Amino acid sequence: MSEPVTVPLAEIVADVLPADVPEAVIGEVIAELLLAESPRVLADDPVEAVAALTELVEAATRQVFAPDPLADPVAALTHPTLPPEPADPVAAAAARAGVDIRPVDTHVDVAAAVSVLDGVFAPGAGHHFYPPSLLRNLLAAGAPVLLAWDGETPVGVVLALVGWTANGQPMVQSGPMAVLPTARGRGVSIALKLAQRAWAIERGVTEIRWTFDAMAAVNANLNLCRLGATVEAFLPGYEGLRDAASPIPLPYDRLLVAWHLTGTPAGPADGDAEPVWAVVSADGLPVLDPTWTLAPAALVALPADISALRRDDPAAASAWQHAVGGVLQEALASGWRAGWDPVGAYRLTAPDR
Structure with a gap:
């Protein structure tokens, strides 16, 4: 017969009890759990015994502080209650990012929004990316302009216009979104977009559209993967030429995406299809197949x-x-669907696949 566990049960329980929960409070519940689970708890291996007791103490703690005093403690151990989803996803996202999302309202807010836009899109340019007068006109027209504040410091902003789809339904056309470099990597962009989404839903809008740089991997991941927007079209030279005076001016190629705020859109890519690399990197340059x-x-x-x-x-x-734009333009014009793959590339799926 195996030797029983030599470590006193009281010492094991004391080691795994939360520091802020008195032993007396959950002692009776632990005893009830031990009656049901003693064959597993009193294992030959002390390590297994400690692990089992840890689960029991955690389950007992859940039971003591559970909203239902009649809940079954053994069921609480075998089927622990998951934490509820946050009632307000906007507040949850803002809390994770460490910001407060507020609509632009006062002249101070307008100046703050202009400063963020200038800091991201026109640093050192000597002129405003969006002049204050334009922002005030947007606000006067009822457009949602949202600011992310880190304490008293503005760190992010997103602009939008209200319009109509081709079939006359209201929509929001999202404009520039800017997050200062010092605040990136915290989820500020997600918090801003979710706040914009909530603003639209409250007013009966079911679709938000925007364009983004088709060559920006970070933006593609945010828009297509994390937010779940759907690619609608490739727009070559949508905003003219960048650095038009340079020897090699580059067009502002954009992808148009739609964020459908109701229903569950179909996935943009077929996970079972084996993809080929249409464009791959070799020595820093694109190679087209x-x-x-x-x-x-x-x-x-x-x-x-x-x-x-x-x-x-x-x-x-x-x-x-040239390589990426050519493939995206041909694919989307031919009915292919575009999404973002975890490998860090656009994933295109052929029609009827």
Whole structure:
């Protein structure tokens, strides 16, 4: 017969009890649990015994502080209650990002929004990216302009206009979104977009649209994967040329996406289809496989940092933009669906696949 556990039960329970929960409070519940679970708890292996007792103490703590005093403690152990989803996802996202999302209202708010936009899109330019007068006109027209505050410091902003879809339904056309570099990586963009979504839903709007740089991997991941927007079209040269005076001016190619706020949109990609690489990186340059159109799915690589590439190697940036833009434009015009793959590339799925 195996030797019983030599560590006193009281010492084991004391070691695993939460520091702020008195032993006497949950002692009776632990005793009830031990009656039901003693064959598993009194194991030959002291390590297993401690692990089992830890589960029992946690289950007992849940039972004592459960809203239902008649709940079954053994069921609480075997089927622990999951924490409820936050009632307000906007507040939860803002809390995770460490910001407070508020609509732009006063002249101080307008100045704060202008400062964030200038800091992201026109640093050192000597002029405003969006002049205060334009923002005030947007506000006068009822447009949602939302600011993210970190304490007393504005760190993010998103603009939008209210309009109508082709069939006359109200929609929100989201404009520039800016987050200062010091606040990136915290989820401020997610919090701003969820606040924008809540604003739209409260007013009966079911669709938000916007465009983003088709070459920006970070933006593609945010919009297509984390937010779940749907790619509608590829728009070559949508905003003209960037650096038009440079030897290699690059067009502002954009992807138009729609964020459907009701229902569950179909996934943009077929997870079972084996993709081929339509565009892949080789020595920092794109390599195109023209046979991608014959595959059920295709992956389109992007450079890791297109902004740095445009600044440091415009010729390479131009090559990437030509290759990626050509594939996206052909695919979307032919009815392919576009999403974002976890490998860090666009994933294209052929029609009727």
